[in-house]
Amino acid sequence: MIHGHVTAWVLALILFIVAIFLLKGGKEKGAKIVRMILRVLYLLIIATGVGLLFMLSNIDLLYILKAVVGLWVIGLFEMILSKIAQNRKTSVLWIQFVIAFLLVLYLGFDKLPMSIFNV
Numbered sequence: 001m002i003h004g005h006v007t008a009w010v011l012a013l014i015l016f017i018v019a020i021f022l023l024k025g026g027k028e029k030g031a032k033i034v035r036m037i038l039r040v041l042y043l044l045i046i047a048t049g050v051g052l053l054f055m056l057s058n059i060d061l062l063y064i065l066k067a068v069v070g071l072w073v074i075g076l077f078e079m080i081l082s083k084i085a086q087n088r089k090t091s092v093l094w095i096q097f098v099i100a101f102l103l104v105l106y107l108g109f110d111k112l113p114m115s116i117f118n119v
């Protein structure tokens with residue numbers, strides 16, 4: 001489950017970057033397809049994340065925080081892409097993105113016990 005979770009968000013991150021380049025390069029058709037695949041990946045990230053939560057016997061606050069920040073990152077993927085598509089400013093969203101992404105990595109890899117490196 002955790003491997004599926006990490007694979008899904010790593011792929012999503014790669015496709016997010018690809019989508020940005022396609023949008024900036026005016027390749028709208030390509031960007032549309034990549035954004036559709038991205039939306040499927042969001043569902044996979046959420047499904048595997050919820051699956052991981054179900055494996056726990058007691059969910060403490062850090063897990064809830066991890067899930068909320070994870071959803072925030074997904075929201076930011078979508079918001080940044082739609083603002084770029086509309087040629088609107090994205091700087092505030094990028095600041096949030098850096099904070100939320102670092103926080104989710106810190107919580108997932110450093111603070112919470114499950115790990116891809118020992119299962």
Ligand code: HEM
Nearest residue numbers: 009049050052053067070071073108109112113114115116
């Ligand atoms: C783009 C969004 C997300 C990113 C980048 C992300 C990142 C991570 C990372 C880095 C880990 C730790 C992997 C490891 O220790 O080997 C992890 C674990 C986990 N994630 Fe996510 N995640 C995201 C979304 C979500 C969502 C939406 C949920 C819940 C609905 C969720 C729930 C969990 C849970 C329960 C764990 C196990 C925590 C542990 O004990 O280590 N994640 N995630």
